[in-house]
Amino acid sequence: MISLNNVGKTYDKVVALHPTSLTVEPGGTTVLIGPSGCGKSTVLRLMIGLIVPDSGAIEIDGTALEISNVIQIRQKIGYVIQDGGLFPHLTSEQNIVLMAKYLGWSQSDIALRLTVLTELVRIPVDNLTRYPHELSGGQRQRIGLMRALFLDPQILLLDEPLGALDPVTRSELQTELKYIFAKLGKTVVLVTHDMGEAAYFGSEIVLMRDGKIVQSGTLTDLWKTPSEPFVKDFINAQRSPLEQLTEVGK
Amino acid sequence: MKQNKVRPLGLLLCTVFLLIRCVPCLANPTLNVGSKRFTETHILGEILTQLAQTQGGVSAEHHAELGNTGIVFQALKSGEIDVYPEYTGTISQELLKDKSPVDMATMNAQLAPLGLSAGVPLGFNDTYALAMRKDQADKLGIKNISDLVQHQNLKFGLSPEFIGRADGWPGVRSAYGLTQAQPNGVDHGLAYEAIAQGQIDVMDIYSTDSKISKYNLLVLNDDKHFFPAYDAVLLYRSDLPQRFPAAWASFQRLQGTINAELMVKMNAAAELNHVEIPEVAKNFIATAILKEKPDTTLQAQQPNFLHQLFGGDFWILTVQHLELTFGSLIVSIIIGIPLGIWCARNTLAAHFILGLVGLVQTIPSLALLAFLIAIVNRIGFLPAAIALSLYALLPIVRNTYTGLLDIPKSLRESAQALGLPASARLIQIELPLAKRSILAGIKTSAVINVGTATIAALIGAGGYGERIVQGYTLDDHLIMLSGAIPAAGLALLVQWAFDGLETLMVPKALRQKPS
Numbered sequence: 051m052i053s054l055n056n057v058g059k060t061y062d063k064v065v066a067l068h069p070t071s072l073t074v075e076p077g078g079t080t081v082l083i084g085p086s087g088c089g090k091s092t093v094l095r096l097m098i099g100l101i102v103p104d105s106g107a108i109e110i111d112g113t114a115l116e117i118s119n120v121i122q123i124r125q126k127i128g129y130v131i132q133d134g135g136l137f138p139h140l141t142s143e144q145n146i147v148l149m150a151k152y153l154g155w156s157q158s159d160i161a162l163r164l165t166v167l168t169e170l171v172r173i174p175v176d177n178l179t180r181y182p183h184e185l186s187g188g189q190r191q192r193i194g195l196m197r198a199l200f201l202d203p204q205i206l207l208l209d210e211p212l213g214a215l216d217p218v219t220r221s222e223l224q225t226e227l228k229y230i231f232a233k234l235g236k237t238v239v240l241v242t243h244d245m246g247e248a249a250y251f252g253s254e255i256v257l258m259r260d261g262k263i264v265q266s267g268t269l270t271d272l273w274k275t276p277s278e279p280f281v282k283d284f285i286n287a288q289r290s291p292l293e294q295l296t297e298v299g300k
Numbered sequence: 301m302k303q304n305k306v307r308p309l310g311l312l313l314c315t316v317f318l319l320i321r322c323v324p325c326l327a328n329p330t331l332n333v334g335s336k337r338f339t340e341t342h343i344l345g346e347i348l349t350q351l352a353q354t355q356g357g358v359s360a361e362h363h364a365e366l367g368n369t370g371i372v373f374q375a376l377k378s379g380e381i382d383v384y385p386e387y388t389g390t391i392s393q394e395l396l397k398d399k400s401p402v403d404m405a406t407m408n409a410q411l412a413p414l415g416l417s418a419g420v421p422l423g424f425n426d427t428y429a430l431a432m433r434k435d436q437a438d439k440l441g442i443k444n445i446s447d448l449v450q451h452q453n454l455k456f457g458l459s460p461e462f463i464g465r466a467d468g469w470p471g472v473r474s475a476y477g478l479t480q481a482q483p484n485g486v487d488h489g490l491a492y493e494a495i496a497q498g499q500i501d502v503m504d505i506y507s508t509d510s511k512i513s514k515y516n517l518l519v520l521n522d523d524k525h526f527f528p529a530y531d532a533v534l535l536y537r538s539d540l541p542q543r544f545p546a547a548w549a550s551f552q553r554l555q556g557t558i559n560a561e562l563m564v565k566m567n568a569a570a571e572l573n574h575v576e577i578p579e580v581a582k583n584f585i586a587t588a589i590l591k592e593k594p595d596t597t598l599q600a601q602q603p604n605f606l607h608q609l610f611g612g613d614f615w616i617l618t619v620q621h622l623e624l625t626f627g628s629l630i631v632s633i634i635i636g637i638p639l640g641i642w643c644a645r646n647t648l649a650a651h652f653i654l655g656l657v658g659l660v661q662t663i664p665s666l667a668l669l670a671f672l673i674a675i676v677n678r679i680g681f682l683p684a685a686i687a688l689s690l691y692a693l694l695p696i697v698r699n700t701y702t703g704l705l706d707i708p709k710s711l712r713e714s715a716q717a718l719g720l721p722a723s724a725r726l727i728q729i730e731l732p733l734a735k736r737s738i739l740a741g742i743k744t745s746a747v748i749n750v751g752t753a754t755i756a757a758l759i760g761a762g763g764y765g766e767r768i769v770q771g772y773t774l775d776d777h778l779i780m781l782s783g784a785i786p787a788a789g790l791a792l793l794v795q796w797a798f799d800g801l802e803t804l805m806v807p808k809a810l811r812q813k814p815s
Contacts (some may be wrong), residue, residue: 098717124719135714139732139807148728149718181807197718 051076052097052205052237057106059092066092067261069105074254076204079231079238081252083245084284088258090241094207097239098129111204125149128198128206128236132213134190136182142193143178150200167196170230188219195227199234206231208240212247224250245288257281331360331544334372334381337758338365338488338773339570339577340426340508340563344385344532346581348551354585356547364577365769366679366760368461369394371670373535375679375760377414382540383551387426387530391418393467404533415538420551422532424560426508428468429527431517432501444523445476448502456483457491457500467528468504475526489773506530508560510568511775532558557588574776608782613766617783620762621790624681624753628688629746636693636745637738640700641726650701657693665691665755673759684756691752692745699741703734736806743798750791754783764790 051074058069067089074080082090095101096108099120108115110123136145143164150160168175171192182190191211198206211227212220228251231238242248248255249269256266265277276282331352335345345362352360363381366372373395375381392402396410408417430445432454437443440451448454462468463485472478486494491503492511505512505519512519534551541548558566566584569575586592639657643650660668665687672683707730715729731738757765767783770776 095713100713100716121719121721124717127717127719129714129717131710131714133710135710135717137711137714137729137733139735139810149720152720152724152728 051109051111052239053109054093054096055107055109057096057103057108059096059101059103065261067096067103070261070263071106072256072263072266074237074239076237077235078253079240079251080254080256081248082239082241082256082258083243083248084258084264086243087260089261090256090258091209092261093258094209094239094241098124098127098207125153125201126203126205128195128201128203130191130194130198130206130208130211132210133187134182134194134197136190136194136197138182141179141181142185145182145193146178146197146200148197153201163200163202167199170199170233171196172226186219187215188223191215191223195230203236205237206239208238210241210243213242227251245285257284329358329543331356331358331383331540331547332363332381333360334363334366334375334384334760336365336369336372336384337367337769338506339510339567340506341385342577342770342773343566343570343580343584344422346577347554347584348383348385348534350578350581350585351550351554351589352544352547355550355553355589356544358544358547360547363680363760364766365757365773367758371673371679371759374673374677376416376535376537378677378679379537380678380680382544383534383536385422385532386418386535387532388418389427389467389528389530391533391535393528394465397466411535412538416535417538418533418535420534420555422534422554422558423556424508424558424563425529425531426506426560426563427522427527427530428462429505429507429522430472430502430520431495431505431512432503432520433495433498434516434518436501437518437520442518442520444521445472445526446523448478448480448520449476452480454480454501455499456480456502457486457494458483458502458504459488459491460485461488462504472526475524487772489775492775508563508567510564510571514568514572532563553589558584562588571775574778605778605782608778609785614786617762617764617766618786618790621750621753621764621787624684624688624756624761624763625746625749625790625794627681628685628753629692629742629749631685631689632692632696632745633742635689636696636741637700639693640697640738641704643697643701644704653697654701657697660690661694665752666758669755669759680760681756681762684753684759684761688749688752688756692749695741695744695748696738697741699737699744700734703737703741704730706737707733733810736802736810739798739802739806743795743802746794746798747791750787750794754787 052072053074054070054072056069056071057067058065059067070089070093072093082093084090092101096103097110097115099115102117110126113119113123115123136142137148140148146164146167147155147160150163155163164178168178173189173192173196177185177189177193182193185193194211212223215223224247231251238251240251242251253268254266255269255272257264257272259280265272265281272281273285333345333349333352335341342364345364349360349362352358363375366375366381369390372381372384376384388404388407391411392398392407396402396407398410402410404418404421408419411417430448432442440447442448442451456469458469463483465471469483484500486500486503488504491500492515494500495503495517496515505517507519511517534554562584566580569580570577639653643653668687668690669683672686673679676682676686711729711733712725715725720728753763754765754768756763757767757769764783764787768780768787769783771778771780771783
């Protein structure tokens, strides 16, 4: 479980996040969505301690996140960013096993975990010996996911993980990610600006604007009982190509 | 992972190398002879060295053309050298700051508290004098220094040492009431060319200079007898006769053996006829001291450039140059990379440190060397290597700093988010990502060091600069080139070596522009 209690963050007098409270229940997928600059990435970065809040408290699985324990807590969280965030000077495999090696895992444990994850994300074995720049965007994202999952964390945070991919690869990966989330039963928080993606993944959707949470709930909640007109506007703003076909049909 | 391992072997080798270099000074005592940066004392220093070796039976080393009077005197006081040729006028006026003319006994009484003595007059007086082109002097009717008062427009080009010395320009000016504008400082070796081309009209000379007749100059008469006598003597550490009795006995045989005419002849052999100085010295010992054979080799020799380039001391100078360049480079790397890391972590430190290492670059090399000699109280390798290390800091600190700052934020945060502590992030992620930039900084420093190391010769640290300085004082372009060409070649080699190293050490992905 992740909980934010009145957490706020301001940069040079610009408010990135007004004091906000949010609880992420274990086991499900929560999607943070909203227009650019709404503060959704800020929330995610606060959860993994990349940003220190000005006010309020953050708890990860019942432990208060503090400077003194941030390293330990990060090791219990998987974090995936756009384009994978892979280190260009290391091969895929070196990227994936970096932390396990640092923590002193045995060779056999590492090899075993690597096999399990290679099968889970369905990546050809030869990709492991390549450098990130030799891989496609989709492959890099799979490697990034393997790296995030390697220590078997209970929590997985994904910041626009599919944002840089072409539509076909993106859709393919959406399907696989949903399958993986369901299979592993992790607590997942995913940031996106795409309502379709949010609806596809999210058991819980948190809509944000201007550093505040506008409304949270299931897609049905948001659609049927919007807290303000913006909620409906935002959902409606997602244009489907099929719309155009009906226009032509008229 | 292989590429990321630190290679301690190279560091170890370099350390051992530097240690070995220092060990010989603990072995058999060596008699160290010094000389100043002009041909005459170079020849005299060489004569002393060869005498000590062949007649005194000791191991003797000549620290040729160590520097100007101040540096060589400092080296004698600190015991780096045991003896060097000096002039009585310089000892009394410049070193002892005694304005009144003094005799040897008074001088020695004043030198005694410093543990130094002067003695063994060699037999000639190399006084300072002023000279002009003969045709110009005749036209203007100038014969004496006092005649200069009537000619306000004459351009004075004087050696910097002469301008600064109490027994030089300030003294002459007030003694003769000269009112000409402040003279230009021109190096003694270059002033002859300058006066021949008419760029200057009056220069200071030593009365035994070989070029006076070659350039057809008139030595102006010192009609007010301002310049004191500059009798050539030996200035030595008072314990020298006890420590090296046989060598001292051989030095005493020099007394009165060199008259002004012979000194001019030897200067001319070296400067005009391109006879190598050790050869001039050897010839002198054979004919004047040992009375062995008639003087034949002081005739003009046709210099052979290839022989000059790769001859004799080439490999010694190469090793010295490499030691200076890479010894100081290793120190700069050990200091510079941590400083660069500190700068990248702390904005305040960055302002302060980058400002400071930048400031070091603006200190003229000669000033820095003189300052360091005073601090470490010795000449040669140590102060030269420290100076080079200081100059090499800026590119390394700056490139480490920018290399670390240029790492994309997403990668830095990815490393943080994984849960790596700061030290592991630095070693496993940040330094490898900044490696290309850091290596480029080290390359820049290495190439600059190869060039800057040539100035080390001015304080007796050797290297290719020795030939450049020698060629410069002898006004011999071939000798100068025989030092400048290997230095340029070495700079190219170092550049290529680092290019190769970059291909080996930096992964291909980082050699393209980082995304």
